[in-house]
Amino acid sequence: MEFSSALVQRAKEGDDAAVDAVLRGLEPIMRGYFTRRIGHRTEIDDLVQNSLIRVHRSISDLNNVSRLQAFAMKGALYELQDFYRGRYSARELLHEILEPFGPVTEPDRPEDRLDLDRALSSLTPLARRIIELRQLGFKYTEIAAEVDSSEAAVKMQVKRAFEKLRNLLGVLLLLLSQAW
Amino acid sequence: MVTAFCVMDPTTRIPLQQEALSKQARSALRSALSSDPVLRDQTRLWVQLCEQVTRSVTDRLPPSDDLIVVALYEAGLLGDATAETVSHVHGVQTALEPVRREHLSVDALLRRIAADARVFQEVWAEQTMTQRGAHPSRPSRPWRRVAPPTAWWTAAAAVVVLAVAAVFLLRAPEAHHMTVPEGFSKAVQLADGSSVLLRGPAGLSWQDDRARQVFLSGSGFFDVTSNTEPFSVTTDHAVTTVEGTEFGVESGSESTRITVVSGRVRVHAVQNRSDVVLGAGETTLIAATSDTAPDVRFAGPDPLTWTGLFIFRDTPVDSVALALERAYDVDIDVDPSLQSETLTGTFDRDQSVLDILSIVAAALGAELEQQGDQTTYRLIRRGSATG
Structure with missing residues (x-):
């Protein structure tokens, strides 16, 4: 799977098949990323799905199709910050x-x-x-x-x-x- | 009452210093809180205190998107940002400055975001490189006997692949996850020298500090180095433990099949908590819902076709010929004086039968004859007269 500019452009324009191909290509990257960052946790599936949903919902706003990596990274970083905040807080432990x-x-x-x-x-x-x-x-x-x-x-x-x-x-x- | 407190700090009695609470600890704490209103108030106040401290920072932070952009900008990871973006970042920085002065934790937060971003870039580079590999790469072993030049090329290619995998391992000090899309294969070398051939769709996870404990989804063929520390492969249904051996694991949503090529493995069925031991040439199927102990069965001829490999271990030459005949729909006649010989080697099924037979002939010190129709071959002892 390569994220060619043509593919990302078609995804940006709402081509369902292209969006699907982009998300399928991103899934293993997101999974590998979250696993490396937080280890084997049950929350990985949610983090991956939420990150992909963010990409899906906002890919039409992607200004430069050659910057899919940065675009996807911001989505993953956003989800990870949310995860961190809930991770060890007193809310999680005691609430x-x-x-x-x-x-x-x-x-x-x-x-x-x-x-x-x-x-x-x-x-x-x-x-x-x-x-x-x-x-x-x-x-x-x-x-x-x-x-x-x-x-x-x-x-x-x-x-x-x-x-x-x-x-x-x-x-x-x-x-x-x-x-x- | 005292039992309930044993899992907690005996003086504070609430788990202030734990990263997470076990089920037992949760239960003990709930029991303690239900019987002790003072402890309840005390715990409640502690939670309120922690949340108040948190709010004193988080209420003054910009939205996460802005925080991320600032972190990336300050770490030089934003790339060729537009003037508009840079201007926006400067605005956020200005607003953030007094908060940073009062709360040093904000700087730590920005540094962590930058570290997260660098790891993302690493994983992106690794995964897109993996996905671009149009040709499946598989590990190869030379024959025990003489390996002809073609085998060296195969071995050299495998070494390159494994070397790339090793570089990835060195870069990532924490948890590792390797994903192989459907239709692709990938050879992975682990830190202990063991290697895994993943057949997509498959995923393999492990951590640096527990390199001999791996988690598998999908199918993988394992060649495990001998070590005093056991090597384990965990799937949803089974835990396979070995010391040094070669075996295949095929896991799906309903079951996991383990097939041993050489050595012995112990398989633990997760569902019914029973163990079986498998030897070379044996297989077992662990079902997700089975309540009975798994059977051990003879694996039959060529049980690991799914690996995309021919795996021969001390295999009689006539059995090697039979496997090749079936796979390539050819006839292979083996000189009777060679039939009792045994061979050990691993071949890629993408290789032509002629390539494989040439290597076999060289390993046996034999000659290979091919008839004109290219579907009939003959292995004869060197120096024998041909008919």
């Missing part, structure tokens, strides 16, 4: 588990809002940066490289941040008595 006990929304009660503000202000700049990176989908090993530290030290920062939060809530003794 679903908390769901049966009521949705996790912005605090309604003023005292809860105060707790959150106090917790936020208790974070050190480093802890805040680590949480930011984590929420943006960076792995702990990647965060360690970003902040020029070790993975263990990064994880310790997260733990300390949580302990501060727990202390702010004033339930430390209660929790410890239940946990041990």
Whole structure:
């Protein structure tokens, strides 16, 4: 399969067979790309399909038919950023588990809002940066490289941040008595 | 209660530091939360805190499309952008500047996008090169005996293909995925020296740190080097484990067939969790829905036709002749004094029967005679009188 300019031009003009040929040619490239980037994960199929749908929907807007690679790449990059953001976030890890006990929304009660503000202000700049990176989908090993530290030290920062939060809530003794 | 906490941090009791949660951990945490309202509030606040921190960055970021364009521009990957695009990028950069000053994570985000883009360009180059290969390429082995010049050309071509595959491996330090479209073949050499011939449509995946654990969709013929570490091929239905051998795996949506050419393999059926051991010349079919242990059967003559190869391993010469006769619809007469000889070699089925027989004759130290109709051949011992 070669993405000749003629083929891409026909796809751009809405020729169904050409669109199909372009998408079929892109599929293994997208699959290989996502697999290399994130490993063997069940989300690969969705990432590939979503990327191809983006190409399909916008190929008529392609200004320069010789730039299909860049065009397809942007679609794949867009999907990958979405994947990263959901990957390791607290939303993915804890949101679903908390769901049966009521949705996790912005605090309604003023005292809860105060707790959150106090917790936020208790974070050190480093802890805040680590949480930011984590929420943006960076792995702990990647965060360690970003902040020029070790993975263990990064994880310790997260733990300390949580302990501060727990202390702010004033339930430390209660929790410890239940946990041990 | 304590059991439920064992999978988590014993002091914080929620999985702050894990990349992902196992089913067991999820279940344990759900149980802990249901019985402990304080822990529930604490966890809820932690989630709110993390989301608040995230929003403090993401609410100030431009749309992903703009972020991607900025990342590509700053990494020099945008190519010949129009003046309009460059002007747009400068506008986004200006708006982004205060956010970058306050949040160093934004720079990390842009660097990651650029790294992602470079990998995309690599994969594009590899895959389009693979797809352009109009002629299937397959690994070839010289005969045990004398290999004539034609075999060396075949072997040299295979070496070139394998060398290209090796370059790709060196470039990609993480996960690898090789896809072969329908109608194409591709030879892949793995880091441990094992090689795979993929027959499209097929896909093969592996990771650098686990080079001897590969995942296959479609069909592949494996030539595995001996190693103390087992080599495994996983499909949807079966896990085939070996130490050093040659075998074919054909996987489809309903079943996987494993056929062994040499050595021994252990096959684990995913559905019913049973194992079978296959020796040379044996085959088994693992069905997606079967609840019974798989059978081991004699593979029969020429069971790996789908590979596009003739694979002979210590094969009697008359059996070699028979396989060629069937494939090319020719008659091959083998001198009785040669029939007890055995041969080991691999041939591309795209080669002509004359090419293959010439190599066979050279390997046996025999002579090849061809009759005028080009459908009848004779292998005779060198020096024998011809009739």
